[in-house]
Amino acid sequence: MTDVRTEEPRTVQGAPRIGESAPRPDGIPKVNGSFAFSSDLWHDRMLWGGTLRSPHPSARIRSIDIGPAVAVTGIHAVLTSADVPGSPTYGLEHADQPVLASDVVRYEGEPVAIVAADHPDAVRLALDAIVVDYEVTMPLVDPGVAESSDPIHPDGNLIRRIHLRHGDQEVVGDVVVEGTYEVGMQDQAFLGPESGLAVPAEDGGVELFIATQWLHADRDQVAACLGLEPGLVRLTLAGVGGAFGAREDLSLHAHLCLLALHTRRPVKMVYSREESFHGHVHRHPARMWYRHHADRAGNLVRVEARLLLDGGAYASSSGAVIANATCFAAGPYRVPSADIEGVVVRTNNPPCGAMRGFGAVQVCIGHEAQMDRLAAALGMDPVELRLRNVLAPGDRLSTGQVITGTAPVAEVLRSCADHPSAASLPGDPMSLPGGAGRTADPAHVRRGEAIALGFKNLMFSEGFDDSSSAICRLEGGVATVTCACAEVGQGFVTLAQQITREVLGVDEVVLAPAATATMGSAGSTSASRQSWMSGGAVQAACEEVRVRLLARVADDRGVDPDELVLVEGRVVSLSGDFEADLASVTAEAIEAEVEFRHAPTSPLDENGQGDAHVSFAFSAHRAIVDVDRDLGLVKVVELTTSQDVGRLLNPLQAIGQIEGGAAQGVGLAVMEEVLVLDGRIRNASFTDYLVPTALDMPPVEIAALIEQPEPGAPFGAKGIGEPPCISSTAAVVAAIRAATDLDLTHVPVRPTDIALAGA
């Protein structure tokens, strides 16, 4: 050993900042099994809860007899709608969904009663023992006749209609193509089932540990149902096993709190996978009719569309989903004239709501199929046709809104289209369609290639008053950040640390738990908004701490604060007179709390016009597929993508989002559909609802991540979570069309759509 002292390195290894691939702070607990997900919670005195669900999609409840259930050994509570002390209904946009059904049930799986017992077996016995006398009624399952059918809910069967009209309504193109498309119901299929633990508090309130996307919206809805002040309902984020939109609505939240308050015992509930399929909203199935007009040179002249989404039994976020579908129906193209009607209706099918891509996924399948049809009608190259029409900064959307931010659409498309493919022809039979089944005859396998382009808004739209709050506390050189942002796997916790290090130059950043009792709302972890909103709140709180710190040091030293800078964790005077490390000047803590808002937006007017959106992100995918025409089997061989990211905050996490989103897009293209027959889900399991495995997923080649910093966004970064699952589905389906010369208007493309085409 030598005794040489060296200067401390100023950029400490393992403390990366903005733009670097910082590791997740929860990475080690997640790989060693110690990370506590909501289903891992445990309390010594806890009971187990369970839910009785309607077996019918539509029925009147004549009576409920809980007597036999109460008699089950080990049962502590059996509750029905009569036991809900506050609002009998809840909902994200409209409180139209019963906490527990009282007089009617409107979908298969609707909660009717809840129980708590000291063992899950007692829960099951008690649920079986409850006697519900149903008068079964004919379910309304066809969204096409919902508006003309008797209302199945006091709020009526129309959830929202938007009729967007833009530009000259009389114009007609030289070339007109028309198409009708259908998209099936997709499940978010997060792996961590709905679960949580409610603990009654001594002040008459309740603590709820829960996996969710938006703690404060949950709190307000639960408190209303419990008849409690919101301050008495305290939510803390428990480990979230994925979300993808399915945790935006309440599921078991109010049920757990009701049981805990009733029994005065902690209560835990965990949904089974089958129950999870019934317990959360899905991506809306869509029926879409399109007519595209263009001149002979390939310039889009007019787009007409009729969009019908099936909202299922309750409204959830359907109103916002149809707004997105309508606003983005024409795709990221200049459209001088548009007539687009978007309608979302109520049926007795499973409720639909938020899923990653939120309305933009369905219409991308439609507008991209139309662009390919138009290219064929014009005899043009599909990429060339798109490039001729893509949006650019300063252009207007069909909503009349002018794009004031960045819109590198041509760059995204061109870079993706020009990227060389690494795909080779299948060698191993495992690489053929059908894979391990080794069913495909290689001589009959045909390859197809196609490209698709998509876009979506970032953040909430239509004048929503959106905000996030963060507290930064700097003490002894250690920063502690508190924010109620729900970490659902996307990596906000990593970004919060990177942002704090970037602004304050600290190495150690502690993240306090996300909870309603300690913090204001961070808004929802959805709409690709948290990097911008909660990232912005963390940045602003850290900036405020920096300002106060420099003011304090300036005051102590009797210098002008402008003479001081914070460099690499040290306060340094520009004159070079002194230098102090952060730990020494923050022995006494400095704390700042900031509420962050984006620029305001406007509602849509009666013609669907208005500056309704904050910002937009664009992506392109190119898909190469092999198709066995005889058996209708598809192998997705390669996906190539480019994306508009504003600025990369963490390259490794960005790749994770881009690959993961593409997998959900591949799933929707070729295998994922919740099959609903007469209002009943037929495949509520991972045996029957297929999601892509490692053998189904192709390599995802990232051609380019276009960095054009977005004005107003923290560090110029756009949200990156949703675009990967927007254009990916459309590209894969288009490639299958290219391989088969079939129209293939239903998504997902089913083997029968190919093998039995024309039969």
Next chain:
Amino acid sequence: MSAGPYVLRVNGNDHEVPDAHLGESLLWVLRERLGLPGSKNACEEGECGSCSVQVDGELVCSCLVLAAAGVGREVTTIEGLAPDGELADVQRAFVEAGAVQCGFCTPGLIMAVDTLLDDLPDDGSDPDDLIVREAISGNLCRCTGYGRILEAVSIAADLRRENRT
């Protein structure tokens, strides 16, 4: 039917399981009786692999195995893959590669990859892409699209090779 107390050997330690119902799955007993919730409960019908553990070195879905069938065998869970405070090669590789997002599939996938690397021939070659994909195809991941997980397998294979030589 209640079984007499039986003993399960998990991660090198003997655990007495009193008053157990004979029909309880190994997953249930690990999670709810032995306080080892690292093995996850995503489908409980053997489709997702998130409950994967090793029994005598063989990869199984613990949701499909009766706990009582594990008597006299060696059960290894994610909690026992490395000594306390340390990370096994596969665990390190998952963190380094960015293979973890929500993390719910992670313990099961790590157990699957650990088993795969144990079973691969020790000839210094990189594991074949199709063999790796097949080996982890019983483990669903909804966040990553598998790209970073495949990268983690590659890193872990290198780490294990270095450890052997």
